[in-house]
Amino acid sequence: MDKKTLYLECYSGISGDMTVASLIDLGADVEVLTAGLNSLNVDGYKIEISRKAINSIDACDFHVILDVPEANYETEDNKHTGTSASHETHNHEYLHEHNIEHSHEHNAEHSHEHIPEHSHEHTEHSHEHTEHSHEHIPEHSHEHSNGHKHVHLHARLKRPEGMHIHSHSHEGEHPHIHYGHHEHRNLNDINAIIDGSAITDNAKQIAKRIFYIVAVAESKAHGKPIEEVHFHEVGAVDSIVDIVAVSICLDNLNIGDVIVSELYEGTGHINCQHGILPVPVPAVVNIVTEHHLSLHITSIKGELVTPTGAAIAAAIRTKEVLPKEFKISKIGLGAGKRNYERTSFLRAMLIEDTTGNSSFDTVPDKVWVLEANIDDCSGEAMSIALETLLQNGAKDAYYTPIFMKKNRPAYLLGVICSENKVAEMEEIIFTHTTTIGIRKQEALRTTLNREIIPIITPYGEALVKVCTYHDKTFYYPECDSIKKLCNKSGKDYITLYSLVQTLASQG
Ligand SMILES: O=C([S-])c1cc(C(=O)S)c[n+]([C@@H]2O[C@H](COP(=O)(O)O)[C@@H](O)[C@H]2O)c1
Numbered sequence: 089m090d091k092k093t094l095y096l097e098c099y100s101g102i103s104g105d106m107t108v109a110s111l112i113d114l115g116a117d118v119e120v121l122t123a124g125l126n127s128l129n130v131d132g133y134k135i136e137i138s139r140k141a142i143n144s145i146d147a148c149d150f151h152v153i154l155d156v157p158e159a160n161y162e163t164e165d166n167k168h169t170g171t172s173a174s175h176e177t178h179n180h181e182y183l184h185e186h187n188i189e190h191s192h193e194h195n196a197e198h199s200h201e202h203i204p205e206h207s208h209e210h211t212e213h214s215h216e217h218t219e220h221s222h223e224h225i226p227e228h229s230h231e232h233s234n235g236h237k238h239v240h241l242h243a244r245l246k247r248p249e250g251m252h253i254h255s256h257s258h259e260g261e262h263p264h265i266h267y268g269h270h271e272h273r274n275l276n277d278i279n280a281i282i283d284g285s286a287i288t289d290n291a292k293q294i295a296k297r298i299f300y301i302v303a304v305a306e307s308k309a310h311g312k313p314i315e316e317v318h319f320h321e322v323g324a325v326d327s328i329v330d331i332v333a334v335s336i337c338l339d340n341l342n343i344g345d346v347i348v349s350e351l352y353e354g355t356g357h358i359n360c361q362h363g364i365l366p367v368p369v370p371a372v373v374n375i376v377t378e379h380h381l382s383l384h385i386t387s388i389k390g391e392l393v394t395p396t397g398a399a400i401a402a403a404i405r406t407k408e409v410l411p412k413e414f415k416i417s418k419i420g421l422g423a424g425k426r427n428y429e430r431t432s433f434l435r436a437m438l439i440e441d442t443t444g445n446s447s448f449d450t451v452p453d454k455v456w457v458l459e460a461n462i463d464d465c466s467g468e469a470m471s472i473a474l475e476t477l478l479q480n481g482a483k484d485a486y487y488t489p490i491f492m493k494k495n496r497p498a499y500l501l502g503v504i505c506s507e508n509k510v511a512e513m514e515e516i517i518f519t520h521t522t523t524i525g526i527r528k529q530e531a532l533r534t535t536l537n538r539e540i541i542p543i544i545t546p547y548g549e550a551l552v553k554v555c556t557y558h559d560k561t562f563y564y565p566e567c568d569s570i571k572k573l574c575n576k577s578g579k580d581y582i583t584l585y586s587l588v589q590t591l592a593s594q595g
């Protein structure tokens with residue numbers, strides 16, 4: 089089945105749940121999705137898929153409801169409106185439903201509730217403390233500094249089975265309730281959860297890539313090695329569910345190329361576990377910088393692009409620009425969770441390139457180039473490696489003879505692939521050759537528009553690649569189909585190649 093092309097129009101930003109909802113609305117199979125999520129070794133949540141009217145526009149809503157209520161962070165600017173800062177938090181509703189009293193601001197005494205993985209939740213649910221602040225950094229050290237306004241409610245975490253709740257006084261003045269020990273999850277733990285599930289290999293690769301991008305961004309923001317990044321918000325249940333759900337849906341929809349619009353982002357500040365952060369938050373800034381995503385800052389106060397949303401965009405994007413002309417075959421709308429003056433949904437479209445020969449433009453494309461120098465591998469193994477790379481989606485794979493250290497004749501293996509294939513290509517290289525290191529870099533490539541057309545000859549049909557560059561058109565007969573004609577007719581390759589080329593150019 090032909091791969092489909094997805095266009096994500098992020099004019100109201102992007103978050104994990106908006107993306108899942110838009111893909112479900114595009115037709116991703118909900119049974120496949122729930123079976124995949126159920127196969128994860130993660131519990132403490134349920135999902136709700138419903139319709140929601142956003143400014144009276146009908147959209148799909150994907151909601152992860154945690155057994156343990158998660159934190160509610162607010163934008164500094166929105167805190168009096170009671171709207172949630174994250175696209176993915178819903179705690180006001182939750183807290184109201186459960187009659188948990190909360191206020192948006194208080195300056196004096198407050199109580200804390202600690203839930204697993206170092207989560208802190210205030211039983212009075214205050215969102216601002218002017219007496220003192222706590223900040224939890226990845227190693228779970230507690231920093232208390234007077235004078236800052238910080239809120240440190242890390243949540244989105246499941247309460248492990250058998251976990252007990254106990255209270256203690258913190259610094260003698262703040263009663264805390266801890267839900268047992270602090271559970272850490274780093275990237276390896278997350279990858280193990282994903283690998284242990286029954287989702288397809290392709291969905292696993294996508295999910296792991298999204299988490300990797302978040303981890304790199306967090307590692308940079310906090311100045312810690314990647315293995316020391318312990319996921320709090322982003323590693324907890326609803327983020328695992330959102331990221332894995334996006335991956336299952338993309339795989340189920342058979343998406344190949346993905347084009348992502350510029351990411352519309354708000355402005356101002358938000359409160360999160362790190363305290364008050366500017367929008368875009370550091371993790372988002374790191375992701376858009378590293379992956380060359382375009383930002384479009386709007387005057388909306390609040391966070392439109394979450395780290396998870398930016399990481400999804402970065403992980404799945406394969407093309408920089410839309411085709412010059414295209415048809416939309418299907419539209420999916422994923423509801424945002426906040427009410428802004430601008431309609432808040434993510435619009436996903438399945439598109440078909442109709443540019444054909446009418447466009448003379450070249451198409452800028454982003455690819456990754458992977459390289460490994462190999463001096464100790466058998467020719468048989470290297471041949472299988474090359475074949476496997478090409479069969480699994482490499483745009484090209486090749487060997488170049490080289491002389492390595494100690495004058496060893498060797499081969500440079502080169503692989504060109506799209507960004508979402510890098511991890512898979514690396515796995516094939518590491519498992520099919522003896523190499524122990526791979527270099528990789530992103531590259532821009534310029535490609536000509538091309539299409540394949542059939543040409544009828546007296547000896548049978550041949551396929552021809554037609555490429556256009558400005559006012560020039562080039563006709564390149566496909567080698568394999570000329571070979572077939574040669575075998576059938578007994579004529580030589582050169583004669584038949586030029587015959588087919590002439591017939592194609594004559595229209
Ligand atoms: O969890 C962490 S460490 C975290 C880091 C940052 C940085 O920019 S660093 C920001 N946040 C905020 O938490 C919420 C949830 O984000 P999701 O991507 O998990 O939806 C959001 O407001 C982030 O800006 C968390």
Ligand code: NI
Nearest residue numbers: 306309362371
């Ligand atoms: Ni962070």
